[in-house]
Amino acid sequence: MSARLIASFLLVFCALAVWQVLSIPESTIQSEVGPILAPSILVALLSLLGVFYLFTTISNKASDCTHQEEGRPLKGGSTRVLYMLGGGLAFITLAKVIGFLIPAALCGLGVSMAFDAKFNLKTLLMVFGIAGAFWTLFSAILGVDLGPVVQIPF
Amino acid sequence: MQGFAIALQPMTLLYGFIGCLVGTLVGVLPGIGPALTIALLLPLTFKVPATAIFVLFAGIYYGAMYGGSTTSILLNTPGESATIVTSLEGNKMARRGRAGPALATAAIGSFVAGTIGTIALTFFAPWVVDAALAFGPAEYFSLMLIAFVTVSAVLGGSALRGLISLVAGLLFGLVGIDLQTGQPRFTFGQPEFLDGIEVTIVAVGLFAIGEALFLAWQGKENKKADVLALSGSLWLSKEDFARSWKAWIRGSLFGFPIGAMPAGGAELPTLLSYYTEKKLSKKPEEFGHGAIEGVAGPEAANNAAAAGVLMPLLTLGIPTSATAAIILSAFESYGIQVGPTLFTQQSSLVWTLIASLYIGNVILLVLNLPLVGLWVKLLKIPSQWLYAGIVIISVAGVYGSSNSVFDVGLLFFFGVLGFGMRRFDFPAAPLIIGLILGPMAEQSMRQALTISQGQWSTFFTRPISGTLMAISIALLLVPNVIRLIRNRK
Numbered sequence: 024m025s026a027r028l029i030a031s032f033l034l035v036f037c038a039l040a041v042w043q044v045l046s047i048p049e050s051t052i053q054s055e056v057g058p059i060l061a062p063s064i065l066v067a068l069l070s071l072l073g074v075f076y077l078f079t080t081i082s083n084k085a086s087d088c089t090h091q092e093e094g095r096p097l098k099g100g101s102t103r104v105l106y107m108l109g110g111g112l113a114f115i116t117l118a119k120v121i122g123f124l125i126p127a128a129l130c131g132l133g134v135s136m137a138f139d140a141k142f143n144l145k146t147l148l149m150v151f152g153i154a155g156a157f158w159t160l161f162s163a164i165l166g167v168d169l170g171p172v173v174q175i176p177f
Numbered sequence: 178m179q180g181f182a183i184a185l186q187p188m189t190l191l192y193g194f195i196g197c198l199v200g201t202l203v204g205v206l207p208g209i210g211p212a213l214t215i216a217l218l219l220p221l222t223f224k225v226p227a228t229a230i231f232v233l234f235a236g237i238y239y240g241a242m243y244g245g246s247t248t249s250i251l252l253n254t255p256g257e258s259a260t261i262v263t264s265l266e267g268n269k270m271a272r273r274g275r276a277g278p279a280l281a282t283a284a285i286g287s288f289v290a291g292t293i294g295t296i297a298l299t300f301f302a303p304w305v306v307d308a309a310l311a312f313g314p315a316e317y318f319s320l321m322l323i324a325f326v327t328v329s330a331v332l333g334g335s336a337l338r339g340l341i342s343l344v345a346g347l348l349f350g351l352v353g354i355d356l357q358t359g360q361p362r363f364t365f366g367q368p369e370f371l372d373g374i375e376v377t378i379v380a381v382g383l384f385a386i387g388e389a390l391f392l393a394w395q396g397k398e399n400k401k402a403d404v405l406a407l408s409g410s411l412w413l414s415k416e417d418f419a420r421s422w423k424a425w426i427r428g429s430l431f432g433f434p435i436g437a438m439p440a441g442g443a444e445l446p447t448l449l450s451y452y453t454e455k456k457l458s459k460k461p462e463e464f465g466h467g468a469i470e471g472v473a474g475p476e477a478a479n480n481a482a483a484a485g486v487l488m489p490l491l492t493l494g495i496p497t498s499a500t501a502a503i504i505l506s507a508f509e510s511y512g513i514q515v516g517p518t519l520f521t522q523q524s525s526l527v528w529t530l531i532a533s534l535y536i537g538n539v540i541l542l543v544l545n546l547p548l549v550g551l552w553v554k555l556l557k558i559p560s561q562w563l564y565a566g567i568v569i570i571s572v573a574g575v576y577g578s579s580n581s582v583f584d585v586g587l588l589f590f591f592g593v594l595g596f597g598m599r600r601f602d603f604p605a606a607p608l609i610i611g612l613i614l615g616p617m618a619e620q621s622m623r624q625a626l627t628i629s630q631g632q633w634s635t636f637f638t639r640p641i642s643g644t645l646m647a648i649s650i651a652l653l654l655v656p657n658v659i660r661l662i663r664n665r666k
Contacts, residue, residue: 033341050355052358061619062362073341076338111386111585114572131565134389135562135564138561167220
């Protein structure tokens with residue numbers, strides 16, 4: 024991933040925002056300023072700033088922490104990020120189906136492995152312990168609705 | 178006095194104590210800050226009375242400032258730019274076997290500065306309120322514009338990246354139903370977006386998930402420097418005290434007024450304090466090798482600036498830091514209008530909050546030094562368990578507030594965004610401030626234009642608004658003009 028790619032994402036985001044501004048229905052309420060003005064100004068400004076940022080990336084003036092020795096990641100950076108995002112995905116897909124505990128533990132497992140924990144019994148016990156402790160704190164003590172701790176999907 | 182009467186009630190005191198304890202904890206632990214913690218606790222606003230919750234938040238805010246110095250001194254890891262100077266001298270003192278006096282001068286300095294800052298807030302806030310009562314929608318819009326310009330273009334490393342972050346935040350703030358006309362905006366046809374994007378999701382995504390993703394990507398957390406042993410007495414010797422007390426006072430006097438300005442921040446007063454102490458010291462050769470004044474002054478300046486940030490927040494409703502922005506959204510959850518009218522309509526709440534700051538300072542002084550051994554142990558928690566805990570609590574906090582996995586997906590979206598912002602040096606605070614102040618700024622702009630029958634000149638022709646506009650434009654342009662002139666030379 025480079026700064027130029029980020030600038031391109033920003034411009035794609037601006038294009039999506041333009042589409043959304045054009046999709047705002049005209050208001051039937053008589054008003055000096057309708058619902059479209061502020062979004063239009065902001066999208067135009069962000070597009071302009073995005074183009075400026077693209078220029079800075081082309082002239083290699085954009086900041087990136089990998090340009091400095093201490094900011095550079097160790098080998099396997101992308102894999103570690105994917106572990107963590109995988110944990111998040113596991114929670115999103117499973118939480119409604121099988122309850123809070125197992126998806127939260129899987130999410131924690133992804134995070135632990137992203138921080139170089141080994142996949143073994145100790146790690147599993149730790150992440151289940153953390154997930155269980157937070158379910159107890161939030162759901163049982165504070166009364167926050169996290170759903171059932173474990174749910175059988177059939 | 179009524180504020181003290183409420184703040185000293187056992188239940189309020191308990192909330193203050195918990196806030197101070199949690200605040201110090203999050204200040205000590207790397208990767209969690211007061212903004213994230215307060216954001217995670219926002220769902221409590223549905224269950225806990227307003228006074229108790231703001232006393233809790235104030236304790237967290239002040240506690241995190243105290244706790245940050247422990248990490249800077251013992252681990253040489255400043256949690257934020259304002260504590261870089263503390264780690265510069267404090268860690269050198271710890272390496273020379275004087276960690277105890279470094280922690281003591283930081284804690285007592287924080288107490289002195291916090292108290293001076295709170296006294297200043299008590300006496301100056303009513304003046305600002307009196308002045309702000311003359312503000313109409315046009316003045317408010319212009320004032321918010323100053324806040325936008327300063328947090329994005331003046332305080333950060335790059336005006337361009339700060340402005341991109343701010344405008345993105347303003348756009349996220351407009352997602353949902355337009356309250357004046359009922360039209361949906363930026364919803365992509367998703368009903369989940371009709372109520373807008375929750376501040377909690379954005380703040381937790383950027384600060385917790387984004388930070389964890391960044392640190393995991395770097396892969397250096399398990400290889401970080403060892404925590405230095407707690408060495409030396411936790412009491413200040415006569416000489417240490419004599420060298421510290423003037424630095425505490427001077428640091429406080431730098432910190433509060435600069436922190437209270439919309440363009441202030443905490444970096445400038447800490448640096449000013451450091452260089453002043455270096456200049457005035459009888460032992461300037463010790464600077465860079467562990468001079469106690471180099472810890473005492475900047476640490477006091479940092480804490481006084483934290484008190485200063487509450488001034489524009491409580492009197493004008495303008496947050497100048499990410500934490501202040503999230504506290505503002507907590508006021509909104511209770512339907513409380515922050516600004517000059519807060520002091521008249523919610524005077525009991527405001528004065529209890531201010532009284533709790535005095536009490537919190539005392540609690541923190543009592544709590545910090547005796548428990549420093551515990552804080553050191555916390556620093557030794559392995560990163561894989563620490564971050565697993567942070568991410569699970571973040572996911573549980575967001576999932577629990579709405580029971581929606583869509584919101585958890587959004588949390589990870591903002592986490593990835595936060596990771597990208599951290600890597601490419603985009604500041605997060607302007608995005609949060611834009612998200613929270615954006616809808617208010619739009620409302621003020623629309624009200625002002627309705628009153629002036631669509632005349633945009635109203636922002637420039639009204640004296641206060643015009644002056645504020647001129648200041649915004651100057652803040653945006655002058656640094657760039659100066660840079661251009663310097664480059665030409």
